[in-house]
Amino acid sequence: EIVMTQSPATLPVSPGERATLFCRASESVTTNLVWHQQKPGHAPRLLIYGASTRATGIPARFSGSGSGTEFTLTISSLQSEDFAVYYCQQYNDWPQTFGQGTKVEIK
Amino acid sequence: QVQLVESGGGVVQPGRSLRLSCAASGFTFSDYGMHWVRQDPRKGLQWVAVISYDATNTYYADSVRGRFTISRDNSENTLFLQMDSLRPEDTAVYFCASYGVGRYIAYWGQGTLVTVSS
Numbered sequence: 001e002i003v004m005t006q007s008p009a010t011l012p013v014s015p016g017e018r019a020t021l022f023c024r025a026s027e028s029v030t031t032n033l034v035w036h037q038q039k040p041g042h043a044p045r046l047l048i049y050g051a052s053t054r055a056t057g058i059p060a061r062f063s064g065s066g067s068g069t070e071f072t073l074t075i076s077s078l079q080s081e082d083f084a085v086y087y088c089q090q091y092n093d094w095p096q097t098f099g100q101g102t103k104v105e106i107k
Numbered sequence: 108q109v110q111l112v113e114s115g116g117g118v119v120q121p122g123r124s125l126r127l128s129c130a131a132s133g134f135t136f137s138d139y140g141m142h143w144v145r146q147d148p149r150k151g152l153q154w155v156a157v158i159s160y161d162a163t164n165t166y167y168a169d170s171v172r173g174r175f176t177i178s179r180d181n182s183e184n185t186l187f188l189q190m191d192s193l194r195p196e197d198t199a200v201y202f203c204a205s206y207g208v209g210r211y212i213a214y215w216g217q218g219t220l221v222t223v224s225s
Contacts, residue, residue: 001169034211043215044152049207087152091211094166096142098152 002026002090006099012107013078021102023071023088032092035064035073038101039084047086048073078104109133109214111203116219119193129186129203129216137161137181140206143188145199146218155201156188157210171197193223 003026013019023033031051036044046055048064051071061076075082083106088099115127129141143155156167156177165177176189186203200218207213 032209032211036212043202043217044212045215046207046211046213049209049211049213055207055213089152089154089212091209094157095168096154096157096212098154100151 001095002029002093002097004088004090004097004099006086006088006102008102009100010103010105012105014107015080016077017107019075019078019082019104021073021075021086021104023066023073023099025069025071025090028068029090029092031067032090033064033066033071034089034091035062036087036089037082037084038087044087075104109205111205111214111216113201113203113216113219116201116221118222118224120225121194121223123193124189124191125193125221127188127190127201127203127219127221129188131184131186131203131205134205136179136184140210141177141179141186142204142206142212143175143177143186144202144204144212144215145197145221146202147199150199153199158186160206190221193221195223197221198223 005024007022033051035048038044052064063074085101085103110132112130142157158177174192178187202218203216204212205214
């Protein structure tokens, strides 16, 4: 199966600052990658699909990039509601697999 | 808006069975594939199974293949997960989720907790 590795595990960021999260696949997934956001006690929510397309209702401060094995999620100016755990997931092959998550916390 | 509501979770002994349901609304259920995904604090998010829009194709994670069965009733807009021969390591919150334009997970339910313990 394709192994997804996220870094860093924890990212301390001050409100208003930029956050950059990384996701690496053990083999190419082309652009078949999504990013989900999860807040404590809640289900995940889709942010980005196709590596770079924002899902419906997702603010423009969220952007995704990358292809093949290297991907990035950027939050341009962190708002209070953005402190959460972020997961990447590949859907290029079965089984679909998730990264272990990056927790964005208040610095 | 899309709503996915899971039910059927609970506490069950090892070796026993449990059936989860997911009631879907707010979209044309019969047009979309559906997933089950589980989450526990130790292993994070784990994709479990998927079923095509017309139930002709299913795929399973190796850890559940042969024990779990995914199915759907398009007339009732409901997704199911039959879990047999349950093990302690199956303990997790189970989410149902729907396809997007592609086969990625676009919408998630709120989850139902399954605890396998004697």
